[in-house]
Amino acid sequence: MATINEVAKLAGVSKATVSRVLNNRPVSSETYAKVMKAIRELKYQPNAQARSLSLRRAKVIGLIAPDLQGVFHGPIIMGVEQVLQNNDFNLIVSRVQSKEYRLAKMLKEKKVDGLIITTPRQIGEKAILALKRDNFPVVVIDGNVGKQVSSVEIDNYQGAFQATEHLIKLGHTRIAVISSPPSFRESQERLLGYQDALKQYNLPFDSTMVREGDYLLPSGEREMEKLLALPSPPTAVFAFSDLMAIGAIHCLFKKGFSVPKDMAVIGFDDSIVAQSFYPPLTTVRQPIMEMGVVAARKMLAILSGEEVEPTHVILQTSLVVRASCGADLHQ
Amino acid sequence: MATINEVAKLAGVSKATVSRVLNNRPVSSETYAKVMKAIRELKYQPNAQARSLSLRRAKVIGLIAPDLQGVFHGPIIMGVEQVLQNNDFNLIVSRVQSKEYRLAKMLKEKKVDGLIITTPRQIGEKAILALKRDNFPVVVIDGNVGKQVSSVEIDNYQGAFQATEHLIKLGHTRIAVISSPPSFRESQERLLGYQDALKQYNLPFDSTMVREGDYLLPSGEREMEKLLALPSPPTAVFAFSDLMAIGAIHCLFKKGFSVPKDMAVIGFDDSIVAQSFYPPLTTVRQPIMEMGVVAARKMLAILSGEEVEPTHVILQTSLVVRASCGADLHQ
DNA sequence: TATACAATTTAAACCGGTTTCATTACAATT
DNA sequence: AATTGTAATGAAACCGGTTTAAATTGTATA
Numbered sequence: 001m002a003t004i005n006e007v008a009k010l011a012g013v014s015k016a017t018v019s020r021v022l023n024n025r026p027v028s029s030e031t032y033a034k035v036m037k038a039i040r041e042l043k044y045q046p047n048a049q050a051r052s053l054s055l056r057r058a059k060v061i062g063l064i065a066p067d068l069q070g071v072f073h074g075p076i077i078m079g080v081e082q083v084l085q086n087n088d089f090n091l092i093v094s095r096v097q098s099k100e101y102r103l104a105k106m107l108k109e110k111k112v113d114g115l116i117i118t119t120p121r122q123i124g125e126k127a128i129l130a131l132k133r134d135n136f137p138v139v140v141i142d143g144n145v146g147k148q149v150s151s152v153e154i155d156n157y158q159g160a161f162q163a164t165e166h167l168i169k170l171g172h173t174r175i176a177v178i179s180s181p182p183s184f185r186e187s188q189e190r191l192l193g194y195q196d197a198l199k200q201y202n203l204p205f206d207s208t209m210v211r212e213g214d215y216l217l218p219s220g221e222r223e224m225e226k227l228l229a230l231p232s233p234p235t236a237v238f239a240f241s242d243l244m245a246i247g248a249i250h251c252l253f254k255k256g257f258s259v260p261k262d263m264a265v266i267g268f269d270d271s272i273v274a275q276s277f278y279p280p281l282t283t284v285r286q287p288i289m290e291m292g293v294v295a296a297r298k299m300l301a302i303l304s305g306e307e308v309e310p311t312h313v314i315l316q317t318s319l320v321v322r323a324s325c326g327a328d329l330h331q
Numbered sequence: 332m333a334t335i336n337e338v339a340k341l342a343g344v345s346k347a348t349v350s351r352v353l354n355n356r357p358v359s360s361e362t363y364a365k366v367m368k369a370i371r372e373l374k375y376q377p378n379a380q381a382r383s384l385s386l387r388r389a390k391v392i393g394l395i396a397p398d399l400q401g402v403f404h405g406p407i408i409m410g411v412e413q414v415l416q417n418n419d420f421n422l423i424v425s426r427v428q429s430k431e432y433r434l435a436k437m438l439k440e441k442k443v444d445g446l447i448i449t450t451p452r453q454i455g456e457k458a459i460l461a462l463k464r465d466n467f468p469v470v471v472i473d474g475n476v477g478k479q480v481s482s483v484e485i486d487n488y489q490g491a492f493q494a495t496e497h498l499i500k501l502g503h504t505r506i507a508v509i510s511s512p513p514s515f516r517e518s519q520e521r522l523l524g525y526q527d528a529l530k531q532y533n534l535p536f537d538s539t540m541v542r543e544g545d546y547l548l549p550s551g552e553r554e555m556e557k558l559l560a561l562p563s564p565p566t567a568v569f570a571f572s573d574l575m576a577i578g579a580i581h582c583l584f585k586k587g588f589s590v591p592k593d594m595a596v597i598g599f600d601d602s603i604v605a606q607s608f609y610p611p612l613t614t615v616r617q618p619i620m621e622m623g624v625v626a627a628r629k630m631l632a633i634l635s636g637e638e639v640e641p642t643h644v645i646l647q648t649s650l651v652v653r654a655s656c657g658a659d660l661h662q
Numbered sequence: 663t664a665t666a667c668a669a670t671t672t673a674a675a676c677c678g679g680t681t682t683c684a685t686t687a688c689a690a691t692t
Numbered sequence: 693a694a695t696t697g698t699a700a701t702g703a704a705a706c707c708g709g710t711t712t713a714a715a716t717t718g719t720a721t722a
Contacts, residue, residue, distance in 0.1 A: 001439060003678055014702045019680055028700060048440035049389060050678035053380040053707050060423070060442075068408045071603075074400025077408075081399055081426055090423045090442065092391070095412055108332060109379035110708095111391075111421065217607055246607050253609050272402075276548055276577050276604050278584050334708055345672045350710055359670065381708035384677050 002042035011038035022046060052110075060090045061299055062112035064103060066122045068095050071242075071271030072288060076118060076141060079292025087300055096123050103127055107136045114138065114299050120145050121184065137302045139295045143185070150302065150310040152295045156186045159284040159317035160193030160238070163266050166282070166319055167236045168201045170327060172264060176209040176234035178223045178244050190240055190268075209234055213244045220247025228255065235263060236325070242267035242274040242283055249277075249324070260326035270320050280322035287315045333373035342369035353377060383441075391421045392630055393443035395434060397453045399426055402573075402602030403619060407449060407472060410623025418631055427454050434458055438467045445469065445630050451476050452515065468633045470626045474516070481633065481641040483626045487517045490615040490648035491524030491569070494597050497613070497650055498567040499532045501658060503595060507540040507565035509554045509575045521571055521599075540565055544575045551578025559586065566594060567656070573598035573605040573614055580608070580655070591657035601651050611653035618646045 004022075008015040011034045020027050021035040038044070052058045063080055065073045081091045092112055096103070103123065106112045114137030120128055125145040131138050132149050140151040167175050177194055180187045191210070198205050211226060213219035220239055224247065227233055239245035245267030249259050259265055259279060267274055270285035294313055301307035321327050335353075339346040342365045351358050352366040369375070383389045394411055396404045412422045423443055427434070434454065437443045445468030451459050456476040462469050463480050471482040498506050508525055511518045522541070529536050542557060544550035551570055555578065558564055570576035576598030580590050590596055590610060598605055601616035625644055632638035652658050 001441075004680095005678075015679080016681080016702060016704095017700085020701090023680085026699075031700080045436070045439040047384070047678050048442040049380055049384040050707090051680080053378070053384050053709085054678080054680045056707070058380060068412055069400070069405025074405045077399045077424065078426070081424060085425065085428065090425065090437070092421045092423050093408065093412060094416065094421065095409070097416070105376070106421070108376035110332075111379040243607060246609075250609055273604050273607050276574060277608065278577075278581055335710095336708075346709080347673080347711080348671060351671090354710085357669080362670080378708050381677090382710080384679085385708080385710045387677075 001047075002044040004044075004046070007035065007038045007042055007044050010042060011035045056110070057113050057303070058111060059088065060092055060112045061296075061303075062092045062094060062106050062115045063118070064094050064096050064115060064123065065118040066096055068093055071269060071273070073118060075289035076292035076295075079289040079294075080116060080296040081292075083293050083296035083300070089300070104131060104136075107131065113303055116141060116295050116299055119143055137299060139299050139302070141291050141295050144312065147312075148310055150298055150307070151312045152291045152298065152315065153312070154286050154291065154315045155317055156189035157193040157196075159268065159286070160190035160240075161197045162193075162317065162319045163238050163268070163284050164194045164197035165201070166321070166327070167238065167264055167266060167325065168197065168203065170236075170264060170325060172234075172236035173203055174206070174209065174232065174234040175203075175236045175238060176211065176227050178211050178213045178220055178237060178239040178248060180213060180215055180240045182212065187240065194238065213240070213247075215241045215244060217243045217247040217250070220244030221251040222247075224248035224251035228252075236265070237263060238266050238268075240268050242269045242271045242277075242281060245281055245283070245324070246273060246277055260324055264325040266325055274320070275322070277324075279324050282322045282325045282327065283320050285318045285320045287317070290315055332378075333375040335375075335377070338366065338369045338373055338375050341373060342366045387441070388444050388634070389441060390419065391423055391443045392627075392634075393423045393425060393437050393446045394449070395425050395427050395446060395454065396449040397427055399424055402600060402604070404449060406620035407623035407626075410620040410625075411447060411627040412623075414624050414627035414631070420631070435462060435467075438462065444634055447472060447626050447630055450474055468630060470630050470633070472622050472626050475643065478643075479641055481629055481638070482643045483622045483629065483646065484643070485617050485622065485646045486648055487520035488524040488527075490599065490617070491521035492528045493524075493648065493650045494569050494599070494615050495525045495528035496532070497652070497658070498569065498595055498597060498656065499528065499534065501567070501595060501656060503565075503567035504534055505537075505540065505563065505565040506534075506567045506569060507542065507558050509542050509544045509551055509568060509570040509579060511544060511546055511571045513543065518571065525569065544571070544578075546572045546575060548574045548578040548581070551575030552582045553578070555579035555582035559583075567596070568594060569597050569599075571599050573600045573602045573608075573612060576612055576614070576655070577604060577608055591655055595656040597656055605651070606653070608655075610655050613653045613656045613658065614651050616649045616651045618648070621646055 004015045004018050008018045018035055021032055067073045084091050107115055116139045118141040120140050120143040128145050138149055140149050142153055144151050195205055211223035213223050237248050239248055245265050249265055252259055252263055257263055267281045267283035270283045274281040274283045335346045335349050339349045349366055352363055398404045415422050438446055447470045449472040451471050451474040459476050469480055471480050475482050526536055542554035544554050568579050570579055576596050580596055583590055583594055588594055598612045598614035601614045605612040605614045
């Protein structure tokens with residue numbers, strides 16, 4: 001590969017002048033032509049490493065996540081990468097394993113200009129705050145680690161409220177919840193949305209109606225079984241993930257029940273499994289990819305100096321009505 | 332951030348000596364101690380850009396794919412990243428948009444040391460061969476672009492053979508196929524596996540039994556409908572993706588059929604939707620994540636000079652028997 | 663004690679860019 | 693014609709590492 005020195009020699013100018021041409025700084029038109037000719041002839045491509053070293057920015061940002069695939073992190077990666085690509089940045093993805101260690105490394109090595117961190121719960125909030133203290137550009141997705149770190153979240157309260165309200169409007173009064181671990185912030189927010197919806201429609205809150213799952217299918221199946229064993233079982237179930245909703249339906253099908261006739265079921269996420277299941281699952285759509293888009297834009301804004309104060313954006317959910325609650329039959 | 336010069340000054344040695352300590356080259360034990368002390372005190376972290384420039388390798392490899400999420404590319408990313416992380420490499424992921432352009436750029440800029448390219452069909456095989464001609468390290472996943480480029484593939488023939496054989500052994504003789512576009516190499520390989528299985532069990536091949544889909548759910552639903560309209564419809568369907576298999580089942584359910592009682596259905600991929608569907612889908616498992624693992628290992632081998640001649644590994648599929656073919660009832 | 667040799671260490675060059683500062687060339691002003 | 697100002701260019705320093713070649717140190721040998 002040719003270097004800037006070879007281009008300079010071939011064009012008969014100094015490397016400073018070649019650099020000027022490359023960066024669109026004023027040069028005479030004849031010089032410009034000479035240099036461009038040499039660049040073409042040598043098929044010259046500037047060395048990103050040398051440029052990064054000199055400019056002290058890599059034009060790469062890092063994304064740290066507990067997982068790089070799946071219905072949640074996959075779309076986030078897509079969203080982030082799309083924005084970065086359009087702005088001539090690259091994306092390094094890294095699965096967090098050894099806790100905080102690798103986090104800081106990439107930044108301090110200057111391998112990346114900034115870090116987008118998803119579900120910081122799994123990483124350790126202190127580690128993130130430490131980065132922020134060292135003044136590294138950090139954006140957090142789906143988790144608020146305090147006012148000083150920019151974040152992108154979804155409105156869990158709103159999503160749960162919508163789902164519950166939908167079931168209430170379909171006439172259900174005994175609505176169960178299959179929740180996620182109570183220690184997770186989003187569990188609390190969603191539970192609050194559920195309770196407030198009940199309250200708004202003057203329905204009593206019954207704590208036996210709330211069960212705890214772990215987001216995965218088997219827990220949905222298991223908790224549905226427990227709900228059916230109740231003296232007075234629910235007529236509708238709101239699960240905090242599509243997979244748990246589907247698990248609940250597995251349980252129902254195995255016992256010969258029909259959905260939505262015998263039980264209305266609603267999920268959360270609107271992942272690929274929701275639309276492909278039969279009956280197609282009514283669910284709360286999280287704008288997951290958009291979280292990635294917003295986070296990436298925010299990161300670029302921070303790097304360009306546009307965003308100096310941390311900001312926190314909360315994206316809205318939307319209800320996707322399909323067949324698992326019988327809403328289509330109700331008209 | 333501290334630099335090597337500051338460390339050298341604090342330790343009272345030259346930067347060359349600090350460099351030696353960093354790279355585990357022989358130094359006296361007192362020098363070692365002095366340098367390490369300075370490194371700790373300054374919280375020194377070597378600058379990756381400077382090192383890359385000097386060593387002419389970035390310790391980053393690029394992954395180019397038409398998609399960065401979903402049931403196929405998600406696991407590949409996981410597999411690749413896992414291997415790279417264990418070898419202290421980073422992974423840049425990039426969705427291919429503007430065809431060949433960006434491909435070469437990252438390599439020529441020296442932003443990455445090598446490129447792993449998935450489903451090269453969408454990228455243009457000539458572009459890949461051009462990279463190889465320029466002697467850039469390239470590994471291709473799920474697509475063979477010729478003997479000169481290392482590749483990792485799965486045994487499509489074998490997978491289709493297994494699936495078809497399974498249905499035959501369950502007593503089916505009219506087995507339909509919902510294929511993918513015939514121009515795709517894997518379509519041809521799978522079709523051959525299907526036909527050879529029929530042949531081996533002395534079953535006739537009937538071309539009306541093979542329909543063309545596009546890997547997505549709606550096409551499965553659509554083609555199933557056509558199959559049902561046949562004068563003598565199949566009793567079993569083998570779809571070339573889980574999503575198409577599920578689409579076929581949607582069609583059957585809507586018409587009041589039962590699966591597997593009225594129709595056995597088998598998919599391909601073993602994606603998340605296969606296990607979460609009801610009835611759980613029997614399918615051909617592709618070792619997708621393993622493809623990423625193997626590709627990454629191969630890339631590292633190329634970069635370290637271990638692998639000089641291109642190699643081609645073909646991973647085996649396996650049949651995952653669940654409920655959609657009724658095999659569990661047959662015992 | 664002088665000499666040879668190996669083991670450490672350092673100074674300087676290099677990787678390939680960007681940028682500061684000085685210089686040159688040239689047109690405009692008085 | 694002398695002076696001033698401006699635009700274009702080049703030389704050299706710099707970014708922060710690695711590496712080569714030369715210098716230094718200490719030890720063993722003659």
